[in-house]
Structures are given as C-alpha cells and as structure tokens.
Amino acid sequence: MDQTTRQGIVTELISLLTEANAHATFEEACAGLTPAQWNQQVPEVPYTIWQLAEHVRIAQWDIVEFSLGAEHTSPDWPTGYWPAKTAIADEATWQQTLQQIQADRQRFTDLLQAPGTDLLAPIPHGDGQTILREAMLIGDHTAYHTGEIILIRRLLHAWK
Numbered sequence: 001m002d003q004t005t006r007q008g009i010v011t012e013l014i015s016l017l018t019e020a021n022a023h024a025t026f027e028e029a030c031a032g033l034t035p036a037q038w039n040q041q042v043p044e045v046p047y048t049i050w051q052l053a054e055h056v057r058i059a060q061w062d063i064v065e066f067s068l069g070a071e072h073t074s075p076d077w078p079t080g081y082w083p084a085k086t087a088i089a090d091e092a093t094w095q096q097t098l099q100q101i102q103a104d105r106q107r108f109t110d111l112l113q114a115p116g117t118d119l120l121a122p123i124p125h126g127d128g129q130t131i132l133r134e135a136m137l138i139g140d141h142t143a144y145h146t147g148e149i150i151l152i153r154r155l156l157h158a159w160k
Contacts (some may be wrong), residue, residue, distance in 0.1 A: 001120065009119060009132070010112050016139040017105055026056065026142050029149040030098060033158065039088040042155045047082070049152050050089040050097065052145050055082050057101050060138055064104045067111060067134045070125035108138060 001009075015021065020028065030038075030053060038050040047055070058081050065072040075081055089097065111117055112135060119132040153159035 006119065013112055013132070013135040013139070014109050017109060017135065017142075023143065024146060024150060026101065026146045026149075027098075029146045029153070033094075033153075035089070035091060035094070037153070037156055037158050038094055040152075040156055042152055045152060045155070046085070048088070049149050050094060051083050051085075051087065052149050052152075053094075053097050053101070054087075054089070056142055056145050057097050057104070058082070059141055060101060060108075061104050063134050063138055064108045064111075066126070066129075067108065067123065067131060105138070108135070 019025065030049070033049065038053070039048050041048060058075065062072075062074050062081070066074065111131065112119075117131055119135075120130050123129045123131065123134075150159055
C-alpha cells in the first residue's frame with residue numbers, strides 16, 4: 001500500500017474512533033450525567049450507563065493490549081468484560097472509566113499512526129486479525145454501546 005493510501009485509511013480510522021460523523025460521540029453520550037443517572041437501573045435493561053461505559057473500557061483495553069503485544073491475556077468471556085450486575089460507580093470511578101477509554105483510544109491511534117504499523121498484516125500472535133480489523137472493531141463496538149447509552153438516557157429523560 002502506498003503512503004498516500006495508508007495515510008488516507010489511517011485518517012478515516014481515527015475519524016471513526018474520535019469524531020461524531022453521523023452520530024453522537026461516546027463522550028457526548030456520557031456528558032452531563034449525575035451519579036444517580038449513570039447508576040440508575042432501568043426496567044428491562046440489564047445494565048446501567050456506567051456498566052456499559054465500563055464494558056466499553058474493558059473491551060477496548062483488551063483490543064488495544066492484544067494489538068500491541070503477544071504477552072497480553074484477554075479476560076474470560078463474558079464475566080471478565082462486564083462489571084458485576086450490582087456494581088455502581090462513584091465520581092472517581094466514573095471519571096477513571098472515561099479517562100481510561102480516552103487514554104487507550106489514544107494509544108491505539110498512536111499505533112495506527114506509527115510508520116511501521118502494517119494495517120493489513122495479520123497480527124503475529126492472533127488468528128488472522130489485522131490492525132485495520134481491530135480499529136473497526138473498536139469503532140463498531142463503541143458505537144453500538146453508545147447507542148445503548150443514549151437509549152437509556154432517553155428512558156431516564158436525560159437526553160437532549
């Protein structure tokens with residue numbers, strides 16, 4: 001792949017991970033909430049807004065760590081990817097979740113931008129995954145759960 005094509009793909013992937021494009025960003029979906037709102041159980045919904053955000057954090061962290069090195073061991077599925085059903089977050093925990101999501105996203109965008117990163121080469125310790133695939137997985141997974149967060153906010157009458 002020539003450098004111009006590679007840079008164009010990297011630019012699009014970073015846009016996917018960081019910009020709103022046709023929908024709200026993860027940050028917008030989580031902005032302006034109170035502890036009561038991010039911990040509120042909604043009937044027929046199996047998780048709270050914070051539990052969704054924490055799931056996004058764990059899954060993204062796992063993808064980033066997997067992408068960066070063979071020594072990483074993924075959590076057990078599904079228990080390792082979700083907080084306990086009764087877990088709640090105080091202000092510090094909520095902020096830590098959001099900050100870690102941003103920090104890991106930055107680590108991944110740094111990997112995308114690194115000149116030596118081959119977007120299409122199979123990750124040596126994987127079973128066919130590529131950095132391109134992992135970028136799209138982060139974007140897709142985060143968008144899916146961002147939509148859920150907005151839906152819960154609507155049910156709580158806490159969305160614009």
